[in-house]
Amino acid sequence: MKIAILGGGLTGITLARLYSEKGHEVVVLEKEKEYGGLCRSRTDQGFTFDTGGSHIIFSRDTEVLAFMLRMLEHNREMRKRNTKIYHRGCYIKYPFENGLHELEKEECFFCINEFIRNLIAVEKGEIKPPHNFHEWTYYTFGKGIANLYLIPYNEKIWKYPTQRMSCHWVEGRIPRPPVEDVIKSAIGMETEGYTHQIRFAYPRSGGIKALVEAIAAPIESTIRCGFAVSALGRQGDQYVIGNGEEEIMADRVISTLPVQALLNVLPDVPPELLVACGNLQYNSLYCVGIGVKGEVPPYSWVYIPDPRTGLFNRISFPSGYSPETAPSGHASILVEITFREGDEVDSFQEDEIVDQVLTSLQAMQLISGPEDVVYTYIERQRYAYVIYDLDYQKNIALVRDFVRCRGIGLVGRFAEFEYLNMDDCIRHAMNFVREHPCG
Numbered sequence: 432m433k434i435a436i437l438g439g440g441l442t443g444i445t446l447a448r449l450y451s452e453k454g455h456e457v458v459v460l461e462k463e464k465e466y467g468g469l470c471r472s473r474t475d476q477g478f479t480f481d482t483g484g485s486h487i488i489f490s491r492d493t494e495v496l497a498f499m500l501r502m503l504e505h506n507r508e509m510r511k512r513n514t515k516i517y518h519r520g521c522y523i524k525y526p527f528e529n530g531l532h533e534l535e536k537e538e539c540f541f542c543i544n545e546f547i548r549n550l551i552a553v554e555k556g557e558i559k560p561p562h563n564f565h566e567w568t569y570y571t572f573g574k575g576i577a578n579l580y581l582i583p584y585n586e587k588i589w590k591y592p593t594q595r596m597s598c599h600w601v602e603g604r605i606p607r608p609p610v611e612d613v614i615k616s617a618i619g620m621e622t623e624g625y626t627h628q629i630r631f632a633y634p635r636s637g638g639i640k641a642l643v644e645a646i647a648a649p650i651e652s653t654i655r656c657g658f659a660v661s662a663l664g665r666q667g668d669q670y671v672i673g674n675g676e677e678e679i680m681a682d683r684v685i686s687t688l689p690v691q692a693l694l695n696v697l698p699d700v701p702p703e704l705l706v707a708c709g710n711l712q713y714n715s716l717y718c719v720g721i722g723v724k725g726e727v728p729p730y731s732w733v734y735i736p737d738p739r740t741g742l743f744n745r746i747s748f749p750s751g752y753s754p755e756t757a758p759s760g761h762a763s764i765l766v767e768i769t770f771r772e773g774d775e776v777d778s779f780q781e782d783e784i785v786d787q788v789l790t791s792l793q794a795m796q797l798i799s800g801p802e803d804v805v806y807t808y809i810e811r812q813r814y815a816y817v818i819y820d821l822d823y824q825k826n827i828a829l830v831r832d833f834v835r836c837r838g839i840g841l842v843g844r845f846a847e848f849e850y851l852n853m854d855d856c857i858r859h860a861m862n863f864v865r866e867h868p869c870g
């Protein structure tokens with residue numbers, strides 16, 4: 432059985448490895464020069480940056496976590512999370528509700544008072560269950576934590592009004608704290624939230640791409656980079672996959688491409704399907720990598736909710752994940768800026784973005800001036816985060832039904848069009864292979 436896997440990101444590579452271990456002939460068709468998708472990394476002048484934003488390895492799924500760590504063998508570092516939220520010039524412990532005592536007293540009181548008042552009102556049934564993400568935030572955390580952190584941060588990362596986002600996805604994604612922990616945090620007793628991520632792994636060398644490379648090692652010869660799928664049709668029992676220059680035949684096709692890209696290459700897609708697919712919302716990402724002389728703070732990463740602080744929603748410090756990601760005597764900063772096609776950030780020149788980032792980092796005292804900076808790069812990713820808008824469930828159901836009726840498997844973050852982390856992608860690939868042993 433010959434199985435063609437469209438897309439050579441983490442999901443495509445994992446599928447190829449698993450099917451190949453079952454004795455199938457596989458081919459991975461990837462449009463870029465390099466495989467890895469969002470999990471690519473680049474090393475230049477001694478600095479290694481993840482080009483799809485900062486990636487760490489963690490999971491609640493013990494089988495998948497063991498798989499990832501086994502793949503890396505000894506090429507890994509373990510770290511304890513030391514993550515902060517940049518709030519009014521201070522670095523507050525993450526998650527926000529676990530760092531309340533680090534706020535000014537008035538704000539701490541506002542957060543804890545509103546949290547408890549809200550909790551009582553919810554218990555008494557005085558507040559209606561939430562219908563959208565905005566309402567969910569107030570319903571779960573109260574006005575203090577919502578206004579000071581959750582709403583501004585979520586508006587900054589999604590670039591989409593929280594009132595128009597669904598709340599079906601938040602469970603397990605946004606830490607939901609036990610009441611005792613919030614009270615303890617307000618009076619200064621140490622608590623931790625989102626605990627399955629408190630320890631994480633990262634490749635010692637090669638950045639996150641090292642994980643995909645390790646999975647790919649036995650099947651590298653099956654990966655065709657530079658093959659941009661532009662047509663997918665049928666000839667008898669077989670699929671024909673073309674890139675405009677050549678055609679490849681396969682018995683089965685599994686797509687890990689963004690659904691938008693897949694629908695573009697399928698023949699006879701009804702117009703209403705194109706509309707449903709066009710209405711699926713996502714945002715894009717700029718990553719700016721900065722190499723600096725000297726040191727950076729000992730933080731893993733920092734969330735930046737306030738739009739006045741900078742364009743970025745998150746900054747990480749890869750040289751803290753592994754010393755091999757920066758030359759000796761140097762450190763690194765990786766900046767993530769989400770945007771939507773056609774918005775203000777999208778209209779900026781890339782140099783302009785880098786300049787603005789450096790100015791903001793200086794204002795945050797993360798660099799003392801341009802003389803500290805020895806290296807910069809910038810790269811954009813079209814598909815970064817799925818946005819769960821209120822019509823998401825209706826639109827995605829139509830699209831998935833249509834594709835699956837054509838016998839094409841859908842696995843992966845933008846193929847399934849779900850907020851999947853690396854562990855979810857591997858889990859979905861493992862499940863797909865178990866459920867479809869012949870592709």
Ligand SMILES: Cc1cc2nc3c(=O)[nH]c(=O)nc-3n(C[C@H](O)[C@H](O)[C@H](O)COP(=O)(O)OP(=O)(O)OC[C@H]3O[C@@H](n4cnc5c(N)ncnc54)[C@H](O)[C@@H]3O)c2cc1C
Pocket residue numbers: 437438439440441442443460461462463466467468469470483484485486487488489658659660661687688689692716767814815816842843844845846851852853854856
């Ligand atoms: C900012 C950010 C930070 C993240 N941090 C973490 C983290 O810390 N931990 C974690 O577990 N996960 C993290 N993730 C999630 C992780 O990146 C994804 O779960 C994973 O990389 C998705 O892999 P994929 O193969 O499904 O998709 P992709 O990586 O998007 O792969 C799809 C592939 O299809 C290719 N393609 C597209 N069109 C065509 C075509 N026409 N022909 C051929 N090929 C095509 C693309 O080039 C790409 O290689 C993060 C994601 C982002 C955006």
